[in-house]
């Protein structure tokens with residue numbers, strides 16, 4: 499039987515990409531803010547309902563640059579329950595991560611625990627909309643306002659998610675997206691920073707191009723974070739199919755949920771009231787998570803334990819006082835129970851049935 503992985507990128511028919519390539523070959527502009535780059539920035543602003551957006555070569559460089567753009571230093575409060583790039587972006591800026599525990603329902607930074615972690619060195623909060631589930635953005639903003647902190651959302655999972663105020667990406671000072679091959683919307687590799695004003699967008703555009711403002715002026719030690727024309731062109735094509743892909747994910751999500759409703763020992767995450775993107779389908783296994791994980795693997799189903807281990811358990815973080823297990827009991831429990839099941843638009847019904855059957859047998 500063919501292996502089933504946790505995700506599979508949505509690829510449009512190859513022949514639909516050829517005209518884009520022909521254009522690139524014709525005008526010979528490969529990168530540095532070419533036509534496709536400009537078009538994709540505009541198209542994403544329209545689709546996501548945001549004012550400004552700067553494309554990047556990947557989400558990690560975008561996170562690193564977002565911190566630079568706001569001149570963040572000292573300590574930043576963040577979650578241990580995320581992909582390691584969240585905290586790595588802090589270390590790359592010489593910033594000390596301060597881990598705060600998560601809320602057991604939203605799986606995101608617990609707003610009730612943030613204040614206790616604030617010190618005179620704290621300059622920002624970097625929450626993650628884990629699995630595309632919205633953080634408590636109102637409470638986080640209130641705390642940030644009270645203590646004069648910036649908020650940079652790692653929104654790598656939150657493409658297209660909407661809350662009652664519209665696009666989730668409009669909250670905080672900046673939001674960072676990833677368009678990696680494994681994400682809901684992909685450009686092979688890619689990412690973006692969403693920002694509310696023109697001036698910040700300009701600074702970000704300088705920073706992603708070595709700090710160049712014009713031919714002879716460099717205003718900052720910028721990096722090369724530019725997205726190429728090939729990736730931007732692919733993004734434009736990918737965007738055409740996004741609604742259809744999301745519909746299929748929604749259907750798969752509903753089938754999983756329904757199937758596990760009365761299965762003891764297996765819990766699904768809360769659906770919430772937001773417009774979801776069905777990026778992931780985590781289940782929480784009360785007992786013997788790893789036995790189920792292995793059983794699925796033996797049967798050719800490669801779920802992933804996102805996020806296990808916790809970021810705070812990796813060697814470059816575990817010495818931090820905030821990484822101590824006593825500080826992060828909820829994140830630890832969730833991390834020991836989670837398996838993300840295969841979730842992608844091309845997942846077939848019989849494949850999903852096989853996954854569900856194996857899990858029910860196990861339970």
Ligand SMILES: *Cc1c(COP(=O)(O)O)cnc(C)c1O
Pocket residue numbers: 556557558559580581583584626652654655675676677678687688689
């Ligand atoms: C994927 C991801 C990133 C990194 O994005 P890349 O585009 O792979 O560099 C950062 N944070 C989270 C939460 C992610 O899932």
